[in-house]
Amino acid sequence: MIGIRELARHLDISIGTVSRALNGKADVNPETRKRVLEAASTLGYAPNQSGRSLRRGMTGLVGVIVPSDPEQTLVDSVFAAVLNGLRRFLSGRGLDLAIFLYVEAEEDAFSVLQRIAGRRLVDALIISQTQRSDPRIGYLLGRSLPFVAFGRCELEEDHAFVDMDFDAAVGGAVERLAALGHRRMAALVPAGELNYSHLITEQFQATLARLGLPHKAGAVHRCSRGKGGGYEAADALLAEQDIPTAVITADRKLAIGLYKRLNEAGLAPGRDMSVICVNCDAQAQFLSPVLSSYQADLPMLGQELGRALQAALTAEKTGLPAAEFPQILMPMRYVEGGSTSERSGART
Template sequence: MVGIRRLADHLNLSIGTVSRALNGRPDVNADTRARVLKAADELNYVANQSGRSLRSGTTGAIGFMVQTGPQFNLQGESFFTSVFDGVQSVLNRHHLDLIVLLCAADEDPDQYLRRMVLRGFVDGMIISHTLRVDPRIAFLASRQLPFVTLGRSETDAGQSWIDIDFEGLGRLAVERFVAQGHREIAVALPLDDINLGHLLHRAVAAAMAAHGVQLIPKHVLRSQPGDLGGFEVAGRLAALTPRPTAIVLSDESLAIGLYRGLKAQGIVPGRDIAVIGRDSLAVRFLSPTLTRYGQSLRDLGIELGEALLRSMPAYQAFYPEGPVHKVWPLEFTLGESDGFTP
């Protein structure tokens, strides 16, 4: 292991000068800097991260916490890789690296976040899957660690957030349904207190009410995300009498299981029921094609990365100050699944 001391000895310089040269400080001669960089490359010296962090208090890494496990199986995935890609492209411009912290399904997310933050690996955090009331936000704020959330929350610590337009999804889907004559409209929501479920629920109810239709409590179908949840929803949907004639889905991959479940019941989307869902790679291959709302996840990731940098003092020279609150616009894709009219 070659440290800065050996590098300095090799160059007949002091470690202070070597450090300054490597870190681009102004008070070092251009020639010596070149010499130092050359020698560092030859001896392939790399600064020890622990030493550096200990002294400077920064690590150069940003954490992105996601939840995983059986119930989040297919769901978050093509989703997250696109978002990661966008975030990374921003961070890399500033020599920051993204590390993904995945909380296992059997672990408490609050505890997990706490542990990872206190470990001191990261200079900033991005958290997703925000709950309507989310203790993680208060914790991060209390630690004064820069962070942003993917998803709004009613717990507000003044942080930036970027979110998907679940309210728009609910409103637009309902308006399509109502215009086609539907009155028995259902909505599939997550089980837990994740905020997007609340937003979608409220938006659907409001849009229906605005058209003089009522959202029946029995038509609010809560389930696990992913294909299994969708399958289960299909069963419960088929058992309802009268059966709803239309349904809007909260989760990207609910549609897959829903189609499978409906098929088992002899119900064909677009012929026997109208379905509007969210876009993802997997649902693009459903037949009949799904009518859906999506968004550019890579761009969303870029926005997320920039919002984080805004909140980090070291980078506020590059980005305008102040928190970002942005609801990402929806992109509509017409499919065959909402062709059915009652």
């Protein structure tokens, strides 16, 4: 591939004339334009996108900031499916998706956001893993950089977000388990300030109360993220005097750790302890027994993020009222597996 200087040198005409011909300006002789376009095609001319971006004040990029840690080297399968749906939506509108990685043990998400926003590396941002009280939201609201949150936080006004309907999923999971006769349940959620952990915890406790189950009917175990966290939480559950007969997990990795510890104890998910995951994907089918779960249409969720982002970009240009920003809760459907049954025979 060659640039505009090489193309002009090859044709022995000025860079300005080549530029006007490539951009379809009317003041270029038709024969000259034809020569330029034919040479550009033959020689593999590639425009300088950096220069174009500077002139337009746009990069054509949408950024997503993704943490990397031992349990999540890049993105998990749920997030990957969402990003694929988002990428497809953006590519159809001439935009590209840029992923910015950072190591959680070395720096925090807010510092990374400040650096990217301060340098204006992208035209818009999608922030993920929203916290209960997320400083990134307030920071971005004070800047002219359009953004959409993948997930809610306590501050829901004045910005667009797309999230899964965890309230409906958790409520449905508890109701299903109660209908199967389970009266001692536990919920496994990641420790820390991730907002979806709080949403799951609150709905879990609220549904137990609504069903009139006793206070000790449910316990919430906050554990480290990933399979190791699920394993450690399961170990703690098995050490309790009254072992829960049913468990709700916040994601598939926690469920995998739970499965492993139960198997080591000679117990089987479904037979000895019912398990439902409320934030899962099609990978649940590869567990044995198949994990009962609530699943969202993840590619569609990615497309909804794209639509919300498009609205945010439009709002930046037109001054659209904040009340018009999309705030979308994506429904999740229940997928029956083999990990649930009538009141299981776990040790008591």
